[in-house]
Amino acid sequence: MGKILVFAEQRDNEIKKIAFENLTLARTLAEKLNHEITTVLIGDQVKKAAGELGRYGAAEVLVCENPALALYQPESYAKVLAEAAKESGAAIILMGATLMGKDLAPRLAVRLGAALATDCIAVEPADGDLKIVRPMYAGKVRATIRLKSEVKILTIRPNVVMAVEDPKQAELKEFAADPGEIKTHVEEVISGSKDKLDVTEADTIVSGGRGLKGPENFHLITDLAKKLGAAQGASRAVVDAGWRPYEEQVGQTGKTVSPSLYIAVGISGAIQHLAGMSSSKCIVAINKDPEAPIFKVADYGIVGDLFEVVPKMIENL
């Protein structure tokens, strides 16, 4: 019987939603492949959080605790995770396509001699192997690939799998967590304001473009986002113009997102923007130009002046 290993990402001892999504995916794969699932949790005093993994079907959790691992430390996390993977004989390793996962997975791949598929949006067992779908060119095309190595590592894009509960009593096993030599030392995490959601993690995004005419009008986007509990995004044009910070940019040279709801306000829809957001489940476009390319990918559109439409939305929500 093979093993699927799920890396349960945590920050501030809070398990990330992607861990529950990956446990849900692991359960589907485990059933089809007749595999078992092991979950690995790395940090300091993270045991308390481990129980939550049981809610999403983790029957066995390897808890790797060390004060030196409170923050993400690239070499140490890679070392401990590689040891856990070897010890458990994992054939498939699922991680999140998060900033931590994107740094950790390639390191793990080198240590395990494994191939790595990043930012996957679909995984399907086929002929004793895995068929993996991952976007390229920021989503302009999708490649179906397979990994030829014995151990396969996949990072899964957040929000693609819906986390489904399957309560189990998680059996916690302590696993030695020797941090080893730290070369890349993460000293401190500086969070932006707590209530500010990152676009890659958000289920709803409100993005603004050049149609807003100037940085002084972006309070409309902020207010609408607040009303919806959404993250705030921006087009490349407004980031290039210095109206909004880089972190908010959605598109090929910004962030690629797949939220449930994406509202594009005053964004015409340049090809490089569309590439970054067209896999969103529901897209709303608000633009005064009925010919704007954004309407081609939108599920719902309003043709009109955003300075009238957006305040009305804020008022009516």
Place this chain on the structure above:
Amino acid sequence: MNIAVCIKQVPDTETKVKISGDKKSVEESEINFILNPYDELAVEEALLLKEANGGDVTVISLGPDRVSSAIRSALAMGANKAIHIKTAAIPQDPMSTAAALAQVLKEGNYDLILLGKQAIDDDHQQMGPILAEKLEMPCANVVTVLEISGRKINARRQIEGGFEKVVCEMPAIITAQRGLNEPRYASLKGIMAAKKVVIEERTVELEEDNIEVLEINYPPEKPPGKIVGEGADAVPELIRLLREEAKVIS
């Protein structure tokens, strides 16, 4: 300071990607190739460091003949040395590219290896950390602020909704994220000087790819959307549809 910048040539962001007949690759004939935008940031950062501390900036790129134009772009910005690792094609598996790059990088005794956080074509986003493991160097990945004093590096690495403050010692690997700097345009003088630099050509034995592309497809086409209406009057209907039809708001 002896700096290497690993660069990749990629299709322009405005490119409409066309899938080739065998559905396993992308048509290259109509593509306008550019220097990967994130690598451009890496080149700029290397040049800023060279201007402050002296030394050499060597750009290194792997791929077929065509990638030499990306190398020339980096030279035109101000890099003064270049190595072209000539291969028939760019591997599908970044692990293969990394093995070849690591071989060449080892020989250069670089203090700093800079590269973009990802290439905007295959979007693997693996190269920095793979090189770090292979070369046993620290790697500050997805960096927006870089400060160097002596051999010590202080960097800010972007994470969801914030930053990690990363400290390491040279030799080290840094991958560039937007915000790090504003890449310069090549000057006419730079373009002329770039033409005089002899690009060192290297050949390597590539490892076998462990990623196999079975098929490339366009994303499924969406059914045409609905124009709900014009102006603010359409807002109540839009909100109703989002609640009742799409069920994406409560």
